[in-house]
Amino acid sequence: MTDLLFIKHAAQLITVEGHSGTPAKKQAMSEITVIENGAVLVQNGRILDVGETSAIEAKYPNLIADAKQIDATNKTVTPGLIDPHTHLVHAGTREKEYAMRLQGKTYMDIMNAGGGIHATTRATQEASFEQLYAESKARLDKFLLHGVTTVEAKSGYGLSLEHEIKQLEVAKKLQQDHYMDIVSTFMGAHAIPLADKDNPEHFVDQVINEMIPEVSRRGLATFNDVFCERGVFTPKQSRRILEAGKEHGLIPKIHADEIEPYGGAELAAEVGAISADHLLRASSHGIEQMAVRDVMAVLLPGTAFFLMAEFAEARKMIDRGVAVALSTDANPGSSPTLSLPFIMNLGCLKMGMTPEELLTATTINAAHAIGRADTIGSLEKGKQADITIFDVPNYLTLSYQYGMNHVDTVIKKGVPVVREKQLQ
Numbered sequence: 207m208t209d210l211l212f213i214k215h216a217a218q219l220i221t222v223e224g225h226s227g228t229p230a231k232k233q234a235m236s237e238i239t240v241i242e243n244g245a246v247l248v249q250n251g252r253i254l255d256v257g258e259t260s261a262i263e264a265k266y267p268n269l270i271a272d273a274k275q276i277d278a279t280n281k282t283v284t285p286g287l288i289d290p291h292t293h294l295v296h297a298g299t300r301e302k303e304y305a306m307r308l309q310g311k312t313y314m315d316i317m318n319a320g321g322g323i324h325a326t327t328r329a330t331q332e333a334s335f336e337q338l339y340a341e342s343k344a345r346l347d348k349f350l351l352h353g354v355t356t357v358e359a360k361s362g363y364g365l366s367l368e369h370e371i372k373q374l375e376v377a378k379k380l381q382q383d384h385y386m387d388i389v390s391t392f393m394g395a396h397a398i399p400l401a402d403k404d405n406p407e408h409f410v411d412q413v414i415n416e417m418i419p420e421v422s423r424r425g426l427a428t429f430n431d432v433f434c435e436r437g438v439f440t441p442k443q444s445r446r447i448l449e450a451g452k453e454h455g456l457i458p459k460i461h462a463d464e465i466e467p468y469g470g471a472e473l474a475a476e477v478g479a480i481s482a483d484h485l486l487r488a489s490s491h492g493i494e495q496m497a498v499r500d501v502m503a504v505l506l507p508g509t510a511f512f513l514m515a516e517f518a519e520a521r522k523m524i525d526r527g528v529a530v531a532l533s534t535d536a537n538p539g540s541s542p543t544l545s546l547p548f549i550m551n552l553g554c555l556k557m558g559m560t561p562e563e564l565l566t567a568t569t570i571n572a573a574h575a576i577g578r579a580d581t582i583g584s585l586e587k588g589k590q591a592d593i594t595i596f597d598v599p600n601y602l603t604l605s606y607q608y609g610m611n612h613v614d615t616v617i618k619k620g621v622p623v624v625r626e627k628q629l630q
């Protein structure tokens with residue numbers, strides 16, 4: 207018995223087609239393909255066809271007669287949004303640090319005083335598997351309610367083999383239990399534990415010799431990430447960690463040039479990272495190198511907004527030929543949000559991206575940033591039917607009426623899992 211779903215009469219259906227082979231760059235980031243009065247026919251969780259409603263109706267009358275129908279009149283249909291950079295699995299919140307920052311303390315001051323990432327590490331180490339699972343599951347529900355159908359999730363609040371594995375196992379179980387698809391990244395190199403403060407090389411060795419081999423042996427992560435920043439991991443240490451990951455089949459990612467220019471973008475190009483993320487202070491040379499070596503820029507404007515910092519130079523990156531994706535950076539310290547649509551608003555208003563580029567950056571380019579562009583990120587024949595329907599008559603309204611949740615329906619693998627803003 208085939209499972210059929212027919213979404214019809216969308217005021218605008220945005221396919222973002224034609225970029226599955228390589229990420230969209232420059233002008234191609236604006237080519238999103240808008241079909242008016244659009245329709246999608248889904249069979250057994252995959253997209254069977256996409257086009258104008260009348261054309262699809264004429265082509266598949268029998269299948270459509272048997273299909274569950276969703277009328278998207280006055281609504282905008284897009285590929286399910288993809289968040290390629292989150293710190294999903296952690297315990298607790300840090301609102302007191304937020305208040306301290308409002309009084310003038312900086313993010314790094316707080317971290318150097320044993321707060322920041324260290325505070326969340328303490329809470330995460332103390333948390334049971336069940337507590338971490340429950341907190342993270344609640345976050346996934348909210349992501350879904352904001353139109354997101356796939357997230358990347360990093361470890362990095364365990365900072366010991368036992369607790370890093372615990373975080374990654376929570377992500378694995380959520381992948382099995384939840385509607386959301388989760389792509390895991392090992393980020394043991396998120397901070398030097400306080401106990402190793404005076405001997406950081408000891409921890410770097412532990413990441414390289416103990417954690418990476420074990421995470422890889424257990425098949426718990428696809429990517430390996432490092433926080434390359436002054437006072438955290440140096441470019442030299444970061445390179446060792448990323449090269450060690452490569453030897454164990456983990457693809458490099460990097461938190462680069464977030465607080466100050468530190469050679470992170472250049473390092474990403476040298477080690478062949480799939481993406482360099484943050485880049486608020488990336489150098490022009492680093493941006494050029496990323497363009498030459500095809501390193502995706504994953505930009506996190508929510509972090510600049512929340513840390514009251516300069517935004518990344520998205521315009522310059524796009525114009526120089528760097529493919530750009532956008533993400534929440536959801537985490538309890540520098541970006542406590544689960545709203546990718548709000549991040550899209552910031553992309554326009556604070557980084558000069560166009561509404562078309564935003565859609566590319568949160569769909570197909572985000573899929574490329576996590577190595578999934580062959581199956582998700584666009585509405586094309588044969589792809590997984592991950593689809594978001596927004597209660598707006600055109601895509602411009604998504605970035606125009608800002609800070610609101612316009613999601614109406616979310617379809618995951620052909621199944622409506624959010625309908626009229628309610629989890630099903």
Ligand SMILES: N=CN[C@@H](CCC(=O)O)C(=O)O
Pocket residue numbers: 293322323326433461464509535537538539540541
């Ligand atoms: N910058 C490093 N890591 C996170 C923040 C983590 C935290 O503050 O808990 C980020 O991407 O912003």
Ligand SMILES: [Zn+2]
Pocket residue numbers: 291292293461535537
């Ligand atoms: Zn991050």
